[in-house]
Amino acid sequence: QLQLQESGPGLVKPSETLSLTCSVSGGSISTNTYFWGWIRQSPGKGLEWIGNIYYGGSTYYNPSLKSRVTISLDTSKNQFSLRLSSVTAADTALYYCARTFYSGGNEFFDYWGQGTLVTVSS
């Protein structure tokens, strides 16, 4: 059974960089049928896709966040990571990592982590 687990600081200061890691167990991230993605959820904006990464390293970001987002892979650790720079209170949210099924024109999230709350505050 595939499992994803987010980890990282729960509190980040304004203007600093949010960094989260997603550890994947029960399957390899080095597979060509799946992307690996980040989604966040805040009361004001619902579910918001942040970006995806392919095992080959290609990345795709939400245009509204693209200038501040970096997603990377560490295949040796079976992990992928999110960095979001210059955070403000508007980035306070529950952050999820998820596996993105990508095949036959489909691109949806079939496995999710439990989510980690990140609060931006001084």
Next chain:
Amino acid sequence: ETVMTQSPVTLSVSPGERATLSCRASQSVSSNLAWYQQKPGQAPRLLIYATSTRATGIPARFSGSGSGTEFTLTISSLQSEDFAVYYCQQYNYWPPRLTFGGGTKVEIK
């Protein structure tokens, strides 16, 4: 950006009754639409993809329909475990521009 609008925001239904949830796209997304269920304190769970294909393990009482800009999720006979928030998500574009609807909360009447 393709905006996904779900209605109603809240749906009050009695157990055993049918629930019909709507999702509208601001432009055509063909059949590239998924539905998720989220219960309090849990991550979203994939229910349906490609408009009408149930994900593994999803009961047959969940069905999806539609195309283009209008989509529907139907729960034929609500069970107690079905009271939750439901989200639609489109994935019609490449490079990806994935967007979610605002959700419909299905509550006990």
